Amino acid sequence: MPIIRVEIWEGRTIVQKRELVEVISRETARITGCGLDSIYVIIEDVKKENWGAGGELCSDKYPDDLN
Amino acid sequence: MPIIRVEIWEGRTIVQKRELVEVISRETARITGCGLDSIYVIIEDVKKENWGAGGELCSDKYPDDLN
Amino acid sequence: MPIIRVEIWEGRTIVQKRELVEVISRETARITGCGLDSIYVIIEDVKKENWGAGGELCSDKYPDDLN
């Protein structure tokens, strides 16, 4: 019964989230042998101003990047 | 000094959150012997579109459920 | 389908963990209206040397405390 948490910059579409959950769950079930029904995925949309990389806020460092 | 984190679908009322914090903290103190004042609880309201179960988004799978 | 995570100093007995899971799950189900079967609890045993409080390691600050 794996629990998977994905932290990612906000801005993903519902279509991307749907595919992310579908694929990660299916592949995790296949690789680990767990039942698909026992797998949970939680996506956390993180603002770029709340994410630091290399000592800088991503909102400062990557103002125009989406990914 | 336990730290407890509760991930739950968004939509809980303040009354439910208040009782959840009160009861979980009190019971954890009783069972573990920690002082009540040393217990922290953080609630994370998760959108159903950010929660996957069995490979599907909960917003697709349980569109009308609240819990 | 709440997911609850409890970080606590290592040293809890299996009896304490069993009661913690039982009570927290049951009370969360009662308060939120979620089904008991949909509730998961993960306990993380944390060494006192990995836990800082007020700027000090708990292994330094509370060398003899168990809770």
Added chain:
Amino acid sequence: MPIIRVEIWEGRTIVQKRELVEVISRETARITGCGLDSIYVIIEDVKKENWGAGGELCSDKYPDDLN
């Protein structure tokens, strides 16, 4: 630069972990458009006695299951 955390019962082999990291990272990069090099995956091996499901410890509820 997604960060992905996988909580799973302990007992996965290094071969399973390697494939899990490889596949989840590659698929996340493909779906989100992030660079593969910016993706991190952390696996947390959780003992069954530290994982509760439906109010019971998994070590009690599923003593013989591996997944």
Added chain:
Amino acid sequence: MPIIRVEIWEGRTIVQKRELVEVISRETARITGCGLDSIYVIIEDVKKENWGAGGELCSDKYPDDLN
């Protein structure tokens, strides 16, 4: 490649977040010997109504505090 997560009451300014990321990353690099570029910091703004301390919601217990 440390990953640091800071949970804090919401209300920090961008200036505070910027300094927090800068200083924590730099000091972690210095103390651990990791490269600054390999350090990530994620800030989670938590509402006081989602944070319990000593069995009470912080929105009840500290209605006027900001920190």
Added chain:
Amino acid sequence: MPIIRVEIWEGRTIVQKRELVEVISRETARITGCGLDSIYVIIEDVKKENWGAGGELCSDKYPDDLN
């Protein structure tokens, strides 16, 4: 009352952990205005075989690195 969680490859000494907790707590108190006593830091020692970067296990990718 910030809670800070540091995930880092295992192998840090107690001296490094002590300094990490001391400095991060002090600087967080200074920048945010929170009381030092209200700050908690939890360090999670992560095995390199449980940490993936760019689709590879760190135990494969960086077999000789310590940081």
